[in-house]
């Protein structure tokens with residue numbers, strides 16, 4: 001099922017997060033633009049444009065104004081119309097609002113991309129604001145995947161057609177100490193995707209789990225892409241080619257090789273290597289933080 005045969009696409013990511021200090025003004029802007037739009041697909045990023053046109057650049061929207069600008073860019077360049085739904089995925093009470101805004105749309109592709117990690121590797125009990133951090137990581141990384149799936153899957157099943165792309169992480173394939181909650185949430189996404197694929201593939205639904213290693217993004221705190229840490233654009237260009245072919249993928253050949261090599265290392269040794277690496281990242285972060 002090639003991606004460009006799909007109709008509407010949802011990508012739940014930063015585009016829907018409203019910064020509190022600019023909230024009022026931007027909401028007006030959103031409202032105005034949404035009224036102007038004729039057809040309105042769904043919220044969008046460049047990856048959606050890939051899905052539709054298979055060419056574009058990736059937008060890492062830093063704030064809502066960027067999102068509105070990006071929406072315009074998508075329309076001008078690809079004639080892809082978008083609907084922006086401003087929600088904070090750390091909250092639990094957003095799904096009725098999303099459901100209402102999606103009413104009447106046939107969703108062909110859902111990309112569960114939204115995700116957050118730690119500020120720096122840390123021991124579980126020493127995580128700053130632990131109660132809140134647990135809740136946020138679970139709501140953003142786990143609840144969003146289940147609830148967005150619950151919203152769009154019924155219509156996909158009715159039409160016997162649909163694609164769900166769940167962005168997990170290599171941290172979900174191998175236990176990553178000092179990123180414990182993140183690693184566990186990504187393992188959830190992996191298992192959820194595999195089970196869902198098995199349950200619904202006979203009904204025409206293709207569920208794919210994407211498990212990348214490092215990609216040069218804000219989340220990874222990597223600015224400059226390298227061969228093994230590609231830009232989001234390079235990564236998505238590669239990963240999108242596997243849609244319909246592989247239900248579980250690292251998305252990028254070098255990441256596949258990394259996973260292969262990691263799988264050959266005994267799990268205990270692997271955990272120790274990662275623990276030592278994350279300990280040194282933690283130490284560097286804390287030293288820098290103390291200096292400042």
Ligand SMILES: NC(=O)c1ccc[n+]([C@@H]2O[C@H](COP(=O)([O-])OP(=O)(O)OC[C@H]3O[C@@H](n4cnc5c(N)ncnc54)[C@H](OP(=O)(O)O)[C@@H]3O)[C@@H](O)[C@H]2O)c1
Nearest residue numbers: 013014017088089090113114115169212214215217219220
């Ligand atoms: N980069 C990597 O190395 C890497 C590796 C493996 C897996 N992944 C996964 O890839 C996915 C995309 O991450 P990325 O690397 O592209 O990082 P990113 O640029 O930080 O993207 C994550 C997006 O989620 C949004 N987001 C976070 N919390 C949110 C909230 N409460 N409500 C609404 N939106 C929220 C962020 O919005 P703002 O921009 O507004 O903060 C951001 O745009 C994530 O699921 C991540 O776990 C990334």
